[in-house]
Amino acid sequence: MHIDIALLGFGNVARALARLLVRKTDTLREEAGLTYRVTGIATHSRGFAIDPDGLDLEAALRLVEAGQKLDSLHKGPPVADTLALIAACPADLVMEATWLNPQTGQPATDYVRAALAAGRHVVTANKGPVAFAYRELMELARRQDRGFFFESTVMDGAPVLGMGREAFLATTIERIRGILNSTTNYVLTRLEQGVSFDDAVAEAQQIGVAEADPSNDLEGWDATVKTVVLANVLMGADLRPADVDRTGITGLTSADLKAALDAGERVKLLCEAVREGDQVRASVRPARLPLSDPLSQVDQTSSAITFQTDTLHRLTLIEGDTDPTTTAYGMLVDMINIARGRYK
Amino acid sequence: MHIDIALLGFGNVARALARLLVRKTDTLREEAGLTYRVTGIATHSRGFAIDPDGLDLEAALRLVEAGQKLDSLHKGPPVADTLALIAACPADLVMEATWLNPQTGQPATDYVRAALAAGRHVVTANKGPVAFAYRELMELARRQDRGFFFESTVMDGAPVLGMGREAFLATTIERIRGILNSTTNYVLTRLEQGVSFDDAVAEAQQIGVAEADPSNDLEGWDATVKTVVLANVLMGADLRPADVDRTGITGLTSADLKAALDAGERVKLLCEAVREGDQVRASVRPARLPLSDPLSQVDQTSSAITFQTDTLHRLTLIEGDTDPTTTAYGMLVDMINIARGRYK
Numbered sequence: 001m002h003i004d005i006a007l008l009g010f011g012n013v014a015r016a017l018a019r020l021l022v023r024k025t026d027t028l029r030e031e032a033g034l035t036y037r038v039t040g041i042a043t044h045s046r047g048f049a050i051d052p053d054g055l056d057l058e059a060a061l062r063l064v065e066a067g068q069k070l071d072s073l074h075k076g077p078p079v080a081d082t083l084a085l086i087a088a089c090p091a092d093l094v095m096e097a098t099w100l101n102p103q104t105g106q107p108a109t110d111y112v113r114a115a116l117a118a119g120r121h122v123v124t125a126n127k128g129p130v131a132f133a134y135r136e137l138m139e140l141a142r143r144q145d146r147g148f149f150f151e152s153t154v155m156d157g158a159p160v161l162g163m164g165r166e167a168f169l170a171t172t173i174e175r176i177r178g179i180l181n182s183t184t185n186y187v188l189t190r191l192e193q194g195v196s197f198d199d200a201v202a203e204a205q206q207i208g209v210a211e212a213d214p215s216n217d218l219e220g221w222d223a224t225v226k227t228v229v230l231a232n233v234l235m236g237a238d239l240r241p242a243d244v245d246r247t248g249i250t251g252l253t254s255a256d257l258k259a260a261l262d263a264g265e266r267v268k269l270l271c272e273a274v275r276e277g278d279q280v281r282a283s284v285r286p287a288r289l290p291l292s293d294p295l296s297q298v299d300q301t302s303s304a305i306t307f308q309t310d311t312l313h314r315l316t317l318i319e320g321d322t323d324p325t326t327t328a329y330g331m332l333v334d335m336i337n338i339a340r341g342r343y344k
Numbered sequence: 345m346h347i348d349i350a351l352l353g354f355g356n357v358a359r360a361l362a363r364l365l366v367r368k369t370d371t372l373r374e375e376a377g378l379t380y381r382v383t384g385i386a387t388h389s390r391g392f393a394i395d396p397d398g399l400d401l402e403a404a405l406r407l408v409e410a411g412q413k414l415d416s417l418h419k420g421p422p423v424a425d426t427l428a429l430i431a432a433c434p435a436d437l438v439m440e441a442t443w444l445n446p447q448t449g450q451p452a453t454d455y456v457r458a459a460l461a462a463g464r465h466v467v468t469a470n471k472g473p474v475a476f477a478y479r480e481l482m483e484l485a486r487r488q489d490r491g492f493f494f495e496s497t498v499m500d501g502a503p504v505l506g507m508g509r510e511a512f513l514a515t516t517i518e519r520i521r522g523i524l525n526s527t528t529n530y531v532l533t534r535l536e537q538g539v540s541f542d543d544a545v546a547e548a549q550q551i552g553v554a555e556a557d558p559s560n561d562l563e564g565w566d567a568t569v570k571t572v573v574l575a576n577v578l579m580g581a582d583l584r585p586a587d588v589d590r591t592g593i594t595g596l597t598s599a600d601l602k603a604a605l606d607a608g609e610r611v612k613l614l615c616e617a618v619r620e621g622d623q624v625r626a627s628v629r630p631a632r633l634p635l636s637d638p639l640s641q642v643d644q645t646s647s648a649i650t651f652q653t654d655t656l657h658r659l660t661l662i663e664g665d666t667d668p669t670t671t672a673y674g675m676l677v678d679m680i681n682i683a684r685g686r687y688k
């Protein structure tokens with residue numbers, strides 16, 4: 001099987017994906033019988049490139065990392081924007097990792113919709129399209145007989161959604177609890193160690209965990225969008241981020257965290273989705289967890305989810321030491337699973 | 345799709361499976377388009393029953409739980425033993441949960457071989473056939489174009505092997521570390537709390553975690569067989585239990601465990617499989633783990649595995665609150681995955 005790929009976005013995650021594709025070329029051919037070419041790349045500020053015969057990925061990486069544009073690799077008529085590239089690029093699969101506005105899910109949702117409408121499979125690392133338009137996009141993918149996979153949207157490369165598809169069968173998920181946002185978990189860990197809130201946020205920015213404007217993380221929006229993905233995909237809910245009962249971590253102090261520790265508890269930004277009759281209720285808020293709860297042990301930038309189903313009483317998945325390659329790996333697994341028809 | 349099932353064994357796990365099948369009949373039909381009948385049951389001491397039109401599972405459960413034999417449900421010529429039932433019972437799938445000799449893998453290995461040779465799919469909860477004959481049985485299943493699944497052999501219903509099949513793709517597992525045996529983990533937890541070794545073992549027997557002869561668990565044999573399953577199935581090794589560097593927990597005292605705790609560590613029976621060049625080296629032995637290691641937090645009868653691959657640096661799966669239904673659920677998931685062709 002051969003797949004031609006259009007890459008949308010060429011930031012940290014998409015470049016890690018490009019490097020992973022190069023590194024795994026032989027493995028994909030030998031283990032999955034899969035060959036690929038990247039026939040198009042759309043970037044935010046480094047231009048666009050299409051080559052129906054396949055772009056030189058290493059050349060594209062060198063250009064962008066040297067601060068140059070991709071235009072020298074482009075063949076054919078000029079491309080105006082990302083939607084134009086989706087239309088013009090000959091590809092079987094669109095892999096999407098662009099910048100996201102977490103409060104609207106755009107422009108990623110439009111990109112995914114356009115790609116599916118054009119008959120492409122889609123793999124996205126973006127939570128937005130799933131949190132804001134899951135049912136519509138999944139229904140479109142079904143009508144088109146195409147795959148729409150997004151493993152990397154929650155817990156990077158950890159197989160959270162793959163477990164839903166392949167392992168949670170004929171069972172009802174009653175409750176999902178998770179620690180899903182790195183910035184807040186890092187800040188809470190440092191507060192516990194006596195660092196002030198502002199210093200902890202500054203540290204998180206310095207090591208590249210928090211963004212220049214950290215409010216999206218600190219106020220719980222990122223965790224909220226991930227909770228909506230889990231509730232909608234794994235529990236059959238139809239929530240939007242505004243439906244989630246959301247409280248961030250601003251206002252918490254080192255003293256709060258230490259008082260909890262003295263009581264044998266740790267404060268975590270807890271994401272929760274709970275089935276209540278026909279409804280699923282979701283919340284994101286600081287919670288005191290006993291030390292015996294595996295979620296209380298999730299430190300720094302690790303993340304974790306505990307599932308409770310009617311047949312598995314307590315199943316916890318913890319991911320540590322993540323980096324852009326971990327996220328890219330989730331996208332690579334999605335690509336392989338689409339190639340072997342797991343979307344049918 | 346319709347599946348006729350032969351059940352081998354009718355102990356705690358197989359009876360939990362029978363009850364789960366009854367409970368999930370509607371769900372299987374509605375969610376997986378799957379109907380089933382149980383056409384045969386082979387027991388150790390309660391006789392044999394075959395009915396090509398489908399046995400009444402609830403009647404079979406009532407008989408055995410009342411201490412009676414299954415013979416009144418049987419139709420057709422008498423059945424001499426389990427191998428004869430495998431040959432005579434019209435079934436698409438054999439689900440196997442018989443008693444196992446952990447040092448030989450028998451008689452389960454013979455049952456699985458006979459079932460595959462007769463063209464049946466096989467789901468087993470027995471580690472033995474996988475630890476002693478994985479390559480041979482998998483090759484036989486491939487030749488027969490049949491599924492041979494065994495999710496419940498390690499960590500009950502947790503999707504450990506499913507993750508290997510569906511989520512660890514184009515990646516190399518470098519190291520697996522696990523806490524996989526309930527009896528030893530229960531005893532170690534109680535030693536830490538000041539209970540003596542003999543009292544802790546007696547307690548484990550009383551609550552049904554340890555068997556009357558607990559040496560198979562305490563000397564690390566059960567953990568060793570599970571480690572071999574993981575190494576052979578997920579890391580491509582070809583080990584046998586005798587190849588594992590094995591040390592049990594007999595000889596450990598409450599004082600040893602408390603000394604470790606004072607040093608910020610906990611003693612666990614650690615299972616490990618490590619890739620070293622072309623080889624996989626496996627060991628089972630008591631180890632002191634720092635409290636920051638999620639495996640150190642696995643208490644009582646919970647179990648856990650940490651995977652380290654070349655793309656996922658640290659992924660941990662923890663299962664708590666297990667019971668025979670959890671194990672049975674792993675078998676049900678295997679059945680559904682066979683029905684939807686995941687073995688191809």
